[in-house]
Amino acid sequence: MVLADSLALGLAAAATPINLVYCLTGALLGTLIGVLPGIGPVATIAMLLPVTFKLEPLSALIMLSGIYYGAQYGGSTTAILMKLPGEASSVVTALDGYEMARRGRAGPALAVAALGSFFAGCVATLLIAVFAVPLGDLALRFGPAEYFSLMALGLVAAVVLARGSVLKALAMVVLGLLLGLVGTDVNTGFVRYTFGIAELSDGIGFVVVAMGMFGIAEILLNLEQRQIREQATATVGRLWPTRGDLRAAWKPTLRGTLLGSVLGILPGGGAILASFAAYTLEKRLAKDPGRFGKGAIEGVAAPESANNAGAQTSFIPLLTLGIPSNPVMALMVGAMTIHGIAPGPQVMTEQPTLFWGLIASMWLGNLMLVVLNLPLVGVWVKLLSVPYRLLYPAILLFCCVGVYSLNYNAVDVVLTAVFGLFGVVLIKLGCEPAPLVLAFVLGPMMEENLRRAMTLSRGDATVFLTSPISAGLLVATALMLLLIVAPQFRRMRRDAFAE
Amino acid sequence: MQIKYIRGWAMSLAAGAALLGLAAAAQAQEFPAKPVKFVVWTAPGGSIDVLSRLIAEKLSQRWKQPVVVENKPGASGILASEYVARAPADGLTLLVTINTTHINNPVLQSKLSYDPVKDFEPVSQLAIGSVTLIAPANHPANNVAEFVALAKKKGGGVNYGSWGVGSSAHLFGELLRQKTGLDLNHIAYKGEMPAITDMLGGRLDVTFAGGGTTRAQLAGGKIKVLGITGPRRISALPNVATFAEQGFPGFELAGWVAVYAPAKTSKGIVRKISADLAEVVHSQDVQSRMVENGFEPVGGTPEQFATLYRDEFPKWAELIKASGAKVE
Numbered sequence: 005m006v007l008a009d010s011l012a013l014g015l016a017a018a019a020t021p022i023n024l025v026y027c028l029t030g031a032l033l034g035t036l037i038g039v040l041p042g043i044g045p046v047a048t049i050a051m052l053l054p055v056t057f058k059l060e061p062l063s064a065l066i067m068l069s070g071i072y073y074g075a076q077y078g079g080s081t082t083a084i085l086m087k088l089p090g091e092a093s094s095v096v097t098a099l100d101g102y103e104m105a106r107r108g109r110a111g112p113a114l115a116v117a118a119l120g121s122f123f124a125g126c127v128a129t130l131l132i133a134v135f136a137v138p139l140g141d142l143a144l145r146f147g148p149a150e151y152f153s154l155m156a157l158g159l160v161a162a163v164v165l166a167r168g169s170v171l172k173a174l175a176m177v178v179l180g181l182l183l184g185l186v187g188t189d190v191n192t193g194f195v196r197y198t199f200g201i202a203e204l205s206d207g208i209g210f211v212v213v214a215m216g217m218f219g220i221a222e223i224l225l226n227l228e229q230r231q232i233r234e235q236a237t238a239t240v241g242r243l244w245p246t247r248g249d250l251r252a253a254w255k256p257t258l259r260g261t262l263l264g265s266v267l268g269i270l271p272g273g274g275a276i277l278a279s280f281a282a283y284t285l286e287k288r289l290a291k292d293p294g295r296f297g298k299g300a301i302e303g304v305a306a307p308e309s310a311n312n313a314g315a316q317t318s319f320i321p322l323l324t325l326g327i328p329s330n331p332v333m334a335l336m337v338g339a340m341t342i343h344g345i346a347p348g349p350q351v352m353t354e355q356p357t358l359f360w361g362l363i364a365s366m367w368l369g370n371l372m373l374v375v376l377n378l379p380l381v382g383v384w385v386k387l388l389s390v391p392y393r394l395l396y397p398a399i400l401l402f403c404c405v406g407v408y409s410l411n412y413n414a415v416d417v418v419l420t421a422v423f424g425l426f427g428v429v430l431i432k433l434g435c436e437p438a439p440l441v442l443a444f445v446l447g448p449m450m451e452e453n454l455r456r457a458m459t460l461s462r463g464d465a466t467v468f469l470t471s472p473i474s475a476g477l478l479v480a481t482a483l484m485l486l487l488i489v490a491p492q493f494r495r496m497r498r499d500a501f502a503e
Numbered sequence: 504m505q506i507k508y509i510r511g512w513a514m515s516l517a518a519g520a521a522l523l524g525l526a527a528a529a530q531a532q533e534f535p536a537k538p539v540k541f542v543v544w545t546a547p548g549g550s551i552d553v554l555s556r557l558i559a560e561k562l563s564q565r566w567k568q569p570v571v572v573e574n575k576p577g578a579s580g581i582l583a584s585e586y587v588a589r590a591p592a593d594g595l596t597l598l599v600t601i602n603t604t605h606i607n608n609p610v611l612q613s614k615l616s617y618d619p620v621k622d623f624e625p626v627s628q629l630a631i632g633s634v635t636l637i638a639p640a641n642h643p644a645n646n647v648a649e650f651v652a653l654a655k656k657k658g659g660g661v662n663y664g665s666w667g668v669g670s671s672a673h674l675f676g677e678l679l680r681q682k683t684g685l686d687l688n689h690i691a692y693k694g695e696m697p698a699i700t701d702m703l704g705g706r707l708d709v710t711f712a713g714g715g716t717t718r719a720q721l722a723g724g725k726i727k728v729l730g731i732t733g734p735r736r737i738s739a740l741p742n743v744a745t746f747a748e749q750g751f752p753g754f755e756l757a758g759w760v761a762v763y764a765p766a767k768t769s770k771g772i773v774r775k776i777s778a779d780l781a782e783v784v785h786s787q788d789v790q791s792r793m794v795e796n797g798f799e800p801v802g803g804t805p806e807q808f809a810t811l812y813r814d815e816f817p818k819w820a821e822l823i824k825a826s827g828a829k830v831e
Contacts, residue, residue, distance in 0.1 A: 147706045190691050193611075193668030193828060202585075202616065205578040412575050413582065452693070459690055460662055460706055 011133060014360025018368055023063055023361070030067035031369045034074020035377060039082055045075040045332050049339075061343035062358050066365040068339055069319070072332050073125065073366065076315045077373050080117040080308050085110060088219045088399065093311035095218065095438060096283040100296060100303030107299050112245040116253050116301055117308040118377050124261040124309035125370035128316030131265050132323070132363055148457035149467045153477035155450040158280065159443055160484045170488060172435045180443025183208060184451075191455045203415035212416050213444055215403055216423025217430075217437040223396050224428050245301070253305035256286050260309035268314030280442060282310035316366060323351060323359060534772050538569040540596045544576055544583035544604070550715050550796050551760060555599045557792055558629070561783040580604035581616060588622035590765050594772035597626065598763040602671075605763075605812070606819045611669050611828065623763040624773050627780040628808040630798035631757040633733030634671050635717045635743065636679075637726045638709045639702060647730040647749045650709065651683050660686040664698030664710035667691055669828035671758050672711035674819075675732055677826035678753055699726070714739045714797020733757035738794045756818055760798065761808060777805050 018027070034045060049068050056064035076093065083094035084101030097117065104113040146154075163173045186197045187207030198204035245253070260282040267278040286306040287296045296303050322333045345351065351359050407416045427437050461467040469475045541559050545551040552574065559570040575583040584604045590596035598604075605619040617623075636647065644650035654661045665672035668691055680687040690707060692698040698710040703725055712720070718739050720726045731743045732754040746754035762780060764773055783789055784802030793800045 145704065147701060147704055190667065190693055193691075202578045202581050205581070206576075411577055411582075412573065413577070456690055456692075459688065462660065462688065 007133060010356065010360045011364060013356060014362075014364030015368075017062060017357045017361030018066065018365040023066055023365065024368070026059070026063045026067040027070050027365050027369045028372055030070020031074040031373050032376070034071035034076075035078035035081075035373065035380075036074075037071070038075035038078020038080075045072045049332060049336075056339060056343075061340070061345055062361045064339055064343060065336065065358070065362050066369075068336060069362060069366060070369045073312065073315050073369060074373060076312045077118060077121055077377055080121070080304075080311075081114060084113045084117065084304070086399070087222045093279045093307075093314065095214070095441065096279050096307045097304055097311075098218065099283070099438070100298070100300050103297065103299035104301070104304065109299065112249050112301065113304050115245050116249060116305050118374055120253065120257040120260065120305045120309040121312040122370050122374035123257055124264060124313040125316055125373075126367060127261050128265050128268070128313040129363060129367040129370065131317060132320055132366075133360075135320075145473065147471070148453040148460060149471050149474045150477070151453040152450055152457055153468060153474040153481065155446045155453070157477050157481045157484070158446050159450070160481050160488075163439060163488060169434075172433075173439050176430075176435055176437070176440040177443040180440035181447040183213065183440075184444045184447030187448075190452050191459070201415065203411075203413050207448065208419060208444075209407075209411070209416055212407060212419045213423050214441055215407060216420040217427035217441060219399070219403055220420060220424025221427025221431060221437070223399065224424060225431060227396070249301050252301050256282075256302040256306035257309045259285060259289075260306035261313045264310030264313030265317045267310070268317035269320050278310040278314035279307035282306040319362075319366075323362070534775055535566055535568045535595060537595055538571055539563075539566070539594075541570060541572045541599050542583050542587050542596060543572055543574055543599050544580035545574075550713065550798075551599065551601060554629070554760065554793065554796065554798065557789060558599075558780070558783055561786065561789060562779060565779055565783070579608055581608060584608075584619075584622075585616045587763065587765055588617040592624075592765040592767040592769075594764055594768050594776060596765065597776070598623070599629075599760070600763065601632070601760055602758045602819070605761075606816055607669055607823065610820045610823045622766050624766055624768045625805050625808045625812060626762040626764050626773055627777045627784075627805065628801045628803055628811060629760045629762060629780065629784055630793055630800050630802075631733065631737075631759050632798055633714055633731050633737055633757045634675060634711050635714065635731045635740070636675075636709055636729045636746075637699075637702070637712050637717060637720070638729055639705075640725050640727050642709075642727060644729060645727065646744065647746060647751055650729050651685060654685050654708075655683075660688045661708045662688045662690055662706070664690050664692055664695075664702060664707045666695050666698065666711075667693070669823065669826070671732075671756075673828060674822045674826045675711060675754060677828075678822060679751075681825065682751065682753060702726075714799075715795070716797065718795070718797055737797070737799045739797045739799070756815060756822065757799075759801075759811075773805055 017023070037045065049071055056068065059067070079094040080097050080101065082088045083098040084105050087098045087102040101113045101117065104110065159177055163170060163177060184207070186204055188195050188205050195205050260278075263282050263285065264278040267281060283296075283303060283306055286300075286302045287293045290296065290300070290302065318333060319336075322336060340351075345355065345358065403420065404417050407420050408414065430437055430440075457467055458465065467474070468478060539562070541555050543552050543555045552572065555572050559572050563570040575586055580600055580603055584598060584600065587596055587598035605623075609615055609619050636650075638644065638650065642650075644653050663676050665676055667673065672695075673689060673691070676687055676689055679685065690698070690701075692701075695710070695712050695716055698707060699712060699716070699720060701707045702710045709729065714731075714737055717726070717728055721728060721740075728740065728743045730746050730749055730751070731737065731740060732746055734745075734747075734755045734757060736743065736745060736748075746752075762776070764776070781802035781804075784793070784800050790800050
């Protein structure tokens, strides 16, 4: 009954009027910046850090974490309505969500995303409470060798996920890996492929690539096919999902939640990997994978619940070990130190009110989001009726502001534009940008971990097989590769992606 | 909806700007007559960023002017340094930095877009930041000497972590290798936390860490501290003996946090900023915050900082060259 007592303590701390207000403020602000393309939770939390100086530590953390999970809700909204993933983790949602919107089913897509996120948020919050301590230890078991193998699996999954030819998908993966090599090599300190531009010495930013290839490219392509877009937006469709939609969506939601909870704990691309992995899993399990990429509701429900679960569980390494698993969590570390709290395992024992209060606030925040956002879905849907001659310049402006505010340098803005044009060329050539973007994210981490594992073992490559976790992941990777090559699967895949 | 929001936002921005303008006109007499900008090159939320925001807050109360922290991360601080070096020399744009931009970069990089001496006016050394050598709590050794003896007896190599090639952690690790003849295997990470994670996971034997992180991790009970580099013990970890105290000389250098103005900033303004910074650094609450975050408060005069820089530069340069670290 220790858990019940702790949760009661947390609820009491989180449900004070003032903390409820901060929770609501954070969650709504998060949704807003999630909806606006280009301005992500990292930039927002960074900008708001000084504001939290004057708040109680618990209120400050409640508001900041509200921004983070609120953004997960909001990010899916632009992904579905405009194929502009507000968050990296909403990239796959855009595939089927946007197709649904084009088919006049934007309403059900948004509703399923919100309900799936809420369900995942509740489960993940409970998971944090129950498994905080033991799960913190699981993350510790992941060393360089394990990470490398996990990422290898992720990249092979990216090839399976792509539409069109396997060869083109592989080419995109390789191109993504090459782009990921730009910048300083961690193991030697050497600078690679920067052409003497100092701004490139830390590599090309993920937001730059993602926003260019997905956001700008989509806008450019839409300018070309104006006629079609106008037609697609004429019908918005009913808001509420049909009984059939719900029946199709509940299992993917459950699977996505579980997958996301596990992957969210891992440092690095946890939430991103989670949404990609959940999407792939659904496609594998589907009786008719051909519907994916053409508006399958499972393709919205699974990644949306996975990324929200991942976003929630990524608090576990932070709260239990003081180890931030992504940039947002790094900012939370900063917020905690501003208030004189040293992040680490001692927070749970020394500051139980803060620890459990934050956890309880996440559940309250998720509840507020779904209660407020389902009615608001109508407002978001209205965005579609805003004329593009106003919407496009506004989106481009926000993209520019967002990219510039990451590092305050103009090179990033120029690069985003370049990647936008590049994205248009790729789509014209029938190459999918998604595998490129995933390889771009995973590539540098993969290289870092490969070389770190090899340095640690002093050149002995068997480390990848002697660790059971790593060996298991590599076997899964090999099986997936075999599947891609197998003639039977190739036929199945061709049918699946047949337009 | 979105459009309305943008319009509202722009209007409130304009209103805010107008208010700032009025405030500036009223305060035109004394420095600073306009808002001051602290350029910080570490990511938002990092310990230097947090320290800068704390000090900025105190200065803005004192000066009755906004003191804004602007993050210009990336390229080991080259972008931020270049930006401040080219800024007007009016004291309104200041660089808050660590030794990396003014010692490590010039030694490691043949072409640098700024000159650490000619382009800057040293203002104040805010603090020193020493680096500790830590091990998992269940490690049999309790200090540097025991660690070295155990490692020699056990044979085989020792894996240690750092936050990058050419970082002070890497430099001290290489120095330890040269001084003791241990087979130390350097594993580079992108920050101190991933290295600590790998150490707690049993993949590294020891790792280096900053004072604030060490203090936080120590409170969690999962690590132990073998020793601290730097000239003397620090207030954040009063019980941790220095390498020198333990019979390992050569580790006396410590990283610093300092403020620079662009070259040719008038002496009077530099002196005023320096004096105000010193008072802020020496105030009770700032001091205790700094100590919590592992910084040892300094807050001296521009001359003191310039002298320290001249003394330490060749020592660091020697250490960097001996480590074999190269960037190009």
